[in-house]
Amino acid sequence: xxxxxxxxxxxxxxxxxxxxxxxxxxxxxxxxxxxxxxxxxxxxxxxxxxxxxxxxxxxxxxxxxxxxxxxxxxxxxxxxxxxxxxxxxxxxxxxxxxxxxxxxxxxxxxxxxxxxxxxxxxxxxxxxxxxxxxxxxxxxxxxxxxxxxxxxxxxxxxxxxxxxxxxxxxxxxxxxxxxxxxxxxxxxxxxxxxxxxxxxxxxxxxxxxxxxxxxxxxxxxxxxxxxxxxxxxxxxxxxxxxxxxxxxxxxxxxxxxxxxxxxxxxxxxxxxxxxxxxxxxxxxxxxxxxxxxxxxxxxxxxxxxxxxxxxxxxxxxxxxxxxxxxxxxxxxxxxxxxxxxxxxxxxxxxxxxxxxxxxxxxxxxxxxxxxxxxxxxxxxxxxxxxxxxxxxxxxxxxxxxxxxxxxxxxxxxxxxxxxxxxxxxxxxxxxxxxxxxxxxxxxxxxx
Amino acid sequence: xxxxxxxxxxxxxxxxxxxxxxxxxxxxxxxxxxxxxxxxxxxxxxxxxxxxxxxxxxxxxxxxxxxxxx
Numbered sequence: 001x002x003x004x005x006x007x008x009x010x011x012x013x014x015x016x017x018x019x020x021x022x023x024x025x026x027x028x029x030x031x032x033x034x035x036x037x038x039x040x041x042x043x044x045x046x047x048x049x050x051x052x053x054x055x056x057x058x059x060x061x062x063x064x065x066x067x068x069x070x071x072x073x074x075x076x077x078x079x080x081x082x083x084x085x086x087x088x089x090x091x092x093x094x095x096x097x098x099x100x101x102x103x104x105x106x107x108x109x110x111x112x113x114x115x116x117x118x119x120x121x122x123x124x125x126x127x128x129x130x131x132x133x134x135x136x137x138x139x140x141x142x143x144x145x146x147x148x149x150x151x152x153x154x155x156x157x158x159x160x161x162x163x164x165x166x167x168x169x170x171x172x173x174x175x176x177x178x179x180x181x182x183x184x185x186x187x188x189x190x191x192x193x194x195x196x197x198x199x200x201x202x203x204x205x206x207x208x209x210x211x212x213x214x215x216x217x218x219x220x221x222x223x224x225x226x227x228x229x230x231x232x233x234x235x236x237x238x239x240x241x242x243x244x245x246x247x248x249x250x251x252x253x254x255x256x257x258x259x260x261x262x263x264x265x266x267x268x269x270x271x272x273x274x275x276x277x278x279x280x281x282x283x284x285x286x287x288x289x290x291x292x293x294x295x296x297x298x299x300x301x302x303x304x305x306x307x308x309x310x311x312x313x314x315x316x317x318x319x320x321x322x323x324x325x326x327x328x329x330x331x332x333x334x335x336x337x338x339x340x341x342x343x344x345x346x347x348x349x350x351x352x353x354x355x356x357x358x359x360x361x362x363x364x365x366x367x368x369x370x371x372x373x374x375x376x377x378x379x380x381x382x383x384x385x386x387x388x389x390x391x392x393x394x395x396x397x398x399x400x401x402x403x404x405x406x407x408x409x410x411x412x413x414x415x416x417x418x419x420x421x422x423x424x425x426x427x428x429x430x431x432x433x434x435x436x437x438x439x440x441x442x443x444x445x446x447x
Numbered sequence: 448x449x450x451x452x453x454x455x456x457x458x459x460x461x462x463x464x465x466x467x468x469x470x471x472x473x474x475x476x477x478x479x480x481x482x483x484x485x486x487x488x489x490x491x492x493x494x495x496x497x498x499x500x501x502x503x504x505x506x507x508x509x510x511x512x513x514x515x516x517x
Contacts, residue, residue: 054458348482350456378456382482
């Protein structure tokens with residue numbers, strides 16, 4: 001491959017460009033009117049404006065992006081995460097145009113994109129899923145009957161959902177009745193299907209995922225786990241590897257299960273199997289993300305590998321560069337997602353970032369989409385940067401993280417950096433004792 | 448004349464009231480989408496809506512007038 005179009009924006013577009021340029025591959029960026037001054041536009045070999053700020057008028061315009069890819073004679077398209085990355089029809093049309101889609105087979109995207117179908121697929125493959133409905137739940141009566149059979153609280157979820165949107169925890173029948181109609185309506189509005197289903201809510205759950213990679217020759221490996229339990233509104237905020245909570249035997253069992261799950265769908269390229277883990281270390285398949293994850297640098301930290309490079313190698317038909325036994329997990333890596341938002345209410349805080357600087361030192365990697373004097377607009381998600389800290393031990397990376405946030409200056413907008421300072425001082429966090437409700441249950445910011 | 452303004456820059460996702468409606472303090476009158484998040488705009492005042500200044504899909508800045516009350 002000599003030229004790759006990146007159908008994304010911000011930090012992930014820059015991240016992909018870095019690897020492409022290191023491999024001697026030219027890059028084509030696409031950008032909206034709101035992003036013309038963004039660092040990724042300047043970094044690309046070529047850059048093209050594809051429309052107005054709203055995502056459906058720019059980054060989701062698959063026909064325009066594909067047309068541009070053909071005109072520019074690119075060899076491959078990397079979709080990043082979000083936007084078109086899990087759109088099977090887009091992947092198909094890219095392939096039909098004779099361009100390589102840097103990701104899995106479109107049929108796998110379809111299969112894993114529907115939560116009910118993916119649950120069934122995993123059950124058939126012998127992978128445990130969260131107890132819940134096997135079919136979509138079309139009536140409230142059916143949902144109530146199911147919820148009573150598994151016991152409250154339950155999660156009501158959109159079948160086509162993702163990114164934390166379209167899911168509600170229901171404590172009892174009244175709550176379920178109240179949320180049923182609105183969740184269906186939201187599912188329809190966001191994902192084009194009003195299908196919803198009921199799942200058992202697991203108390204004090206942790207969210208642990210396994211990175212997998214497959215090639216065209218039937219080789220599938222895992223790249224260890226990431227613990228992503230620190231979340232707000234069901235969206236990840238902090239991720240780390242290794243998990244400070246799981247025992248070695250549970251980890252090994254989880255890797256084996258992830259390989260089994262990926263093998264069941266003949267998985268190709270980078271993917272992630274997400275699990276919910278209970279207090280007894282029982283784990284259940286939650287979903288599979290058929291793309292590069294936001295938090296992939298955590299895995300890069302502990303394995304020393306470049307996952308985007310692997311994606312490109314596999315996409316151009318090469319075998320996986322390493323066998324399972326050659327892949328090692330070394331040290332500890334933790335990622336903090338820096339969001340433009342109020343650290344207490346989590347409400348968005350768009351605006352001009354007058355200053356955005358930090359002190360560089362050993363073990364620090366910052367994947368930033370913005371720079372000093374960048375405008376953070378309200379059109380896209382609030383993530384400004386990912387701060388990835390590496391240490392030989394968890395203790396060392398947490399100490400480095402504390403030092404990093406002391407040396408971080410952001411002026412002009414509010415960010416969740418004060419929350420990270422609070423998390424890093426919290427004894428439960430320091431001891432690795434936390435679940436997905438950690439941020440809901442704690443007051444970490446005192447100033 | 449009293450006005451309800453947007454607390455945040457974003458796109459108008461939904462308008463829950465119309466001209467002539469009586470609204471109360473604390474009532475959700477509009478939904479704004481900003482940074483992939485839905486943010487309800489609550490009225491801090493009560494009164495009768497005389498004019499809706501925005502349409503669904505409009506982009507509004509912080510401080511823009513959304514509704515005018517009598």
